[in-house]
Amino acid sequence: MRGIALVPALNEEGTIATVIAELRAFDSELEILVIDDGSHDRTAEVAQRSGARVVRLPFNLGIGGAVQTGFRYAFENGFELAVRVDGDGQHDPSQLAAVVEPVVRGDTDIAVGSRYLGARGDGYRSSAMRRVGIRLLARVVSLLTRQRITDPTSGFQALNRKAIMLFAADYPHDYPEVEAIVLVERHRLRLVEVPIAMRPRTAGRSSIRTLSSVYYMVKVLVALFVGSFRRYSTPLEEK
Amino acid sequence: MTPLKVSIAASIASVILLLVVFELIRSRRLRERYALLWLLTGVVLLVLSAWRGGLNTIADWVGVETYPPAILFAVASLFILAVLLHYSTVISKLSDQNSILAQRLALLEERITGSG
Numbered sequence: 001m002r003g004i005a006l007v008p009a010l011n012e013e014g015t016i017a018t019v020i021a022e023l024r025a026f027d028s029e030l031e032i033l034v035i036d037d038g039s040h041d042r043t044a045e046v047a048q049r050s051g052a053r054v055v056r057l058p059f060n061l062g063i064g065g066a067v068q069t070g071f072r073y074a075f076e077n078g079f080e081l082a083v084r085v086d087g088d089g090q091h092d093p094s095q096l097a098a099v100v101e102p103v104v105r106g107d108t109d110i111a112v113g114s115r116y117l118g119a120r121g122d123g124y125r126s127s128a129m130r131r132v133g134i135r136l137l138a139r140v141v142s143l144l145t146r147q148r149i150t151d152p153t154s155g156f157q158a159l160n161r162k163a164i165m166l167f168a169a170d171y172p173h174d175y176p177e178v179e180a181i182v183l184v185e186r187h188r189l190r191l192v193e194v195p196i197a198m199r200p201r202t203a204g205r206s207s208i209r210t211l212s213s214v215y216y217m218v219k220v221l222v223a224l225f226v227g228s229f230r231r232y233s234t235p236l237e238e239k
Numbered sequence: 240m241t242p243l244k245v246s247i248a249a250s251i252a253s254v255i256l257l258l259v260v261f262e263l264i265r266s267r268r269l270r271e272r273y274a275l276l277w278l279l280t281g282v283v284l285l286v287l288s289a290w291r292g293g294l295n296t297i298a299d300w301v302g303v304e305t306y307p308p309a310i311l312f313a314v315a316s317l318f319i320l321a322v323l324l325h326y327s328t329v330i331s332k333l334s335d336q337n338s339i340l341a342q343r344l345a346l347l348e349e350r351i352t353g354s355g
Binding site for chain 1 (some may be wrong): 261263264267271274275278335336343
């Protein structure tokens with residue numbers, strides 16, 4: 001199976017080289033595509049020197065637009081498996097095996113690493129506010145998809161060709177993960193969560209800050225509500 | 240006191256605004272990001288239209304004694320001002336990005352077709 005790692009990065013010159021090295025260590029066959037979402041530091045240069053393929057966006061598109069660039073690349077170049085790993089080092093590539101496995105086995109179209117599933121999730125620390133927000137979104141998404149979702153904001157994912165095709169064609173804007181889960185369900189693709197542990201970030205800073213997290217919550221809830229009144233063509237077939 | 244007819248007419252207008260915005264988002268002609276201010280406008284106007292006691296209280300606060308529905312106009316104008324200002328910033332950002340795109344495209348074209 002031809003696989004590609006999609007690594008969105010915004011000002012991550014401090015961690016990107018390590019992430020690339022760890023991805024290599026996980027699987028040396030994996031093509032690594034770093035999507036530089038308009039960084040002001042040397043992220044693209046460092047990534048290139050570390051041997052990754054780099055797509056530089058001319059300005060910041062936000063995580064949704066950046067990741068979709070990666071899905072389009074994966075789709076156009078015929079990849080059958082894609083993994084998404086954030087450039088900030090919070091996703092530990094050594095845990096990729098658990099996320100990739102159900103997709104390779106053909107049990108699911110998309111597998112999502114969850115911090116809150118199983119005993120391994122206990123170690124992850126985040127602010128109380130963020131926890132409450134994530135739990136609320138988890139409830140809403142679980143209701144909409146009639147499937148138990150514990151970590152709807154996780155970007156640690158593995159996808160097969162079908163899921164790559166869907167996201168290359170249609171992917172939510174801004175912070176996309178929550179809406180994407182519902183999108184996957186509406187298109188009758190299969191999704192499973194897999195327990196993983198995430199590391200605390202070591203450098204750089206989160207793209208979600210306090211004030212924008214209020215905007216984020218409202219926007220996502222509006223998008224989920226309105227989106228549930230949309231009709232979707234199902235399912236996609238490759239031409 | 241606000242005339243009942245005014246409250247009803249204003250409520251209907253607010254609901255229509257909310258429905259139009261909803262349909263624009265649903266049919267993907269309006270991104271959620273740019274719809275939030277409109278939704279807030281619709282909700283605030285609906286609350287002020289339907290909750291007549293509240294409108295009168297606010298009119299009292301700001302010294303409008305003769306005709307409380309004037310507050311509806313004032314609030315609506317304020318929100319329209321906010322939406323316009325917001326769009327001005329959006330247009331500015333878009334035109335910045337547009338010139339970056341044009342420059343990148345021209346440089347790429349030179350790299351592909353230019354001599355040397």
